[in-house]
Amino acid sequence: MHLRALRLTRWRILTLPLLVLLAFSAHADEGDFPDNHLVEPPLSSYAKGPLSAFTAFRFSLSRSVEDEDLSYTLILKNGDQPPSVTLTSFSKTANKIVSQHQMPLTPGQLKNLLKGERMSNFWELPRKSGRTGFDGAIWKMEGISGKRTNTIERWSPLPPYYSFVLDSKTDTLVKDPKTPPGSDFKSSDEVGLDMFSLMIIYLKPGFDGAL
Known part of the structure; x- marks a missing residue:
């Protein structure tokens, strides 16, 4: 006994x-944000006219190894208002906003961001997809354009992308046969989303943090 x-x-x-x-x-x-995350007004509240002439995104970056959460509110189309991005820094320890400032978007930045939107397939993507973990970051993006709205969350670090080689028989690019097993699970539409997200992240001057 x-x-x-x-x-x-x-x-x-x-x-x-x-x-x-x-x-x-x-x-x-x-994959959800912690309780002490930054809470901001809905994107639709920024519209100065009808939503049919309004396009905006909010990208939030919450990193497990950093006290600082970052938020980017992009107003790309808003009637006669100039396009802009508002950068917000939020301290999880202090549970408060520590800095916030608005910057105008240049014509080149606006053109690239609108192209990134089209390439990302954002409006058709599911809210959650892929893997999560302990040591990394949550990427969250909200968007509104006219009647279209979507919110998605993804986990970073980004999975590896497989490389291409030129097939001499067909004269086309094909997946490298030396690609390690399990490293090619990233779907093509998500690659566009990653590129769009990175374009937004690097709008912050001097950004050199972990992704």
Whole structure:
């Protein structure tokens, strides 16, 4: 009887860390922002006229290894208002905004961002897709353009993309046959989304943080 009790005690000791790990894993798989995240007005509240002439995005970057969360509110089309981006820095420890400033978008930036929007297939993408983890970042993007709206969340670091080689027989680009197994799971429409997100992230002057 004593031996059985000892075995049960050992089993409980070994099981407790596993249960804790599974609980944390379940939380990580949710991919949601923590409770002390930045809360901002809905994008539609920025419209100065009818929504049919309004296009805006908000990109949020929450990194597990950084106290600072970043938010980019992009107003690309808003009647006769000039296009702009508002950069907001939020401290998770202090649970408050530590800096916020608005910058105009140049014609070149606006052109590239609108092109990035088209390439990203943003409006057709699901809210969540791909893998999550512990040490990385959550990328969240909200968008509104006329009657279209969408909100998506993705986990970073980005998965590897496979490289291409020229097929001499067909004179076309094909996947490199040396691509390691399991490294080619990134779908083509998500690549466009990643590029669009990176264009937004680097709108912040001097950005050199972890992605």
